[in-house]
Amino acid sequence: MFTKAIVRPPASNFAEGLTTAGLGPPDYGLALKQHDAYCAALERCGLGLIRLVADSNYPDSCFVEDTAVMMNSPSSSKADLDRLGHIAVLTEPGATSRVGEVETIRTVFQQVLPENAIHQIEPPGTLDGGDVCEAGKHYFIGLSARTNESGAEQLAGFLADHGYTSSFVDIRDIDSLLHLKSGLAYLGDNRVVVTEAFAGRKEFADFEQIMVPPGEDYAANCVKVNDYVLIAAGYEQLASKLRQLGYQTLAIDMSEFQKMDGGLSCLSLRW
Numbered sequence: 001m002f003t004k005a006i007v008r009p010p011a012s013n014f015a016e017g018l019t020t021a022g023l024g025p026p027d028y029g030l031a032l033k034q035h036d037a038y039c040a041a042l043e044r045c046g047l048g049l050i051r052l053v054a055d056s057n058y059p060d061s062c063f064v065e066d067t068a069v070m071m072n073s074p075s076s077s078k079a080d081l082d083r084l085g086h087i088a089v090l091t092e093p094g095a096t097s098r099v100g101e102v103e104t105i106r107t108v109f110q111q112v113l114p115e116n117a118i119h120q121i122e123p124p125g126t127l128d129g130g131d132v133c134e135a136g137k138h139y140f141i142g143l144s145a146r147t148n149e150s151g152a153e154q155l156a157g158f159l160a161d162h163g164y165t166s167s168f169v170d171i172r173d174i175d176s177l178l179h180l181k182s183g184l185a186y187l188g189d190n191r192v193v194v195t196e197a198f199a200g201r202k203e204f205a206d207f208e209q210i211m212v213p214p215g216e217d218y219a220a221n222c223v224k225v226n227d228y229v230l231i232a233a234g235y236e237q238l239a240s241k242l243r244q245l246g247y248q249t250l251a252i253d254m255s256e257f258q259k260m261d262g263g264l265s266c267l268s269l270r271w
Contacts, residue, residue: 001226005042006108006269008052009035010062014260017059018095020178023259031256035062038230038267041250045225047270050108058101062257063266066093066128066146067105069155070271071139071162073117086271089119089158094126094146105269119158127151130179130266135186139166140203142180169203176217178261183217185265187224187247193238195220210245213237218254221263223270230264 009032015025039049055061069089088109090102109118121127131142132155139159141152149168156166169184171177174197183195184204192207195217199209212220219235222242231239233251242249254264 002045002047002270004050004271005047006050006052006064006105007035007039007042007267008062008064009054011054011056011059013056013059014062015059017260018097019260021259021261026256026259028256034253034256035267038252038254038264041228041230041252042225042268042270044250045228045230047225052104052108055101055104058098060095060098060260061101061104063130063262064101064105064269065266066098066130067091067102068109068269069127069129069132069139070269071134071159071164072271073162085117086113087117087119087158087162088113089121089155091127091129092121092123092125092151094128094144094148094151121151121154124148125151125154127155128179129269130181130263133181133184133186135192135207136188136190137164139164140169140180140184141166142177143168143170143172144177144179145172146179167203169201171197181221181265182263183212183220185220185222185224187222187229187242191245193220193222210238210241213241218258218263221265223265225270232258232264 071087093099126148128146131144131147133140159166177183183197185193193210195212216235216238219232219238222231228250229247230250232254239249
């Protein structure tokens with residue numbers, strides 16, 4: 001169960017951020033409304049929000065997921081679990097213009113986590129949180145334009161230290177995917193949502209695969225948050241599939257964030 005999330009609204013220069021989408025500049029006013037709706041959906045799912053102020057120094061900084069990877073402490077001791085609770089791995093973003101975003105997130109975690117529960121990816125390693133998909137006790141780590149082998153290996157080491165397994169998924173030859181979670185989501189119950197780009201990949205052979213219908217690839221970046229699955233609005237075929245499997249879906253308009261290569265998972269850090 002998730003209980004908390006960090007969120008940050010887009011700044012007024014949001015349109016100056018990085019994007020390869022080719023969908024035109026975002027409407028800032030509409031982006032703010034969509035972000036408000038996203039936050040309301042997280043609260044409906046039962047999460048308490050840590051709301052950061054917008055930061056025009058970093059036009060991409062609303063995509064807070066890329067700055068850290070969260071995991072539960074798997075300690076067998078209840079006392080240790082109460083003491084540590086969660087582990088945070090601060091990243092080294094693959095885009096140099098985003099590296100400074102991590103410092104604000106570090107400050108937040110220093111206020112809510114003990115010092116020994118905070119780790120850091122170090123150069124020359126790079127790692128974006130969007131390339132990390134938690135699947136129970138296993139983590140998939142994408143090798144991408146933003147996450148390199150050194151960053152992935154450092155994260156794998158931190159995960160192993162805390163009792164988790166991991167494996168790498170190389171997406172560097174898939175032009176349609178910026179991050180691993182652009183085409184992959186874990187819904188629990190040993191189920192993954194995948195785009196056609198991942199069809200037949202051996203990394204996911206042990207999972208029940210929910211294939212995203214043609215033309216709905218953007219919706220692959222859906223997020224299971226407690227009793228709900230958040231999904232981008234306008235992708236009814238995938239939403240219908242999920243409802244048939246018994247999931248309650250919450251559709252959120254993401255048009256302005258899609259223009260900036262962002263998805264639902266990108267807009268929060270959840271634990």
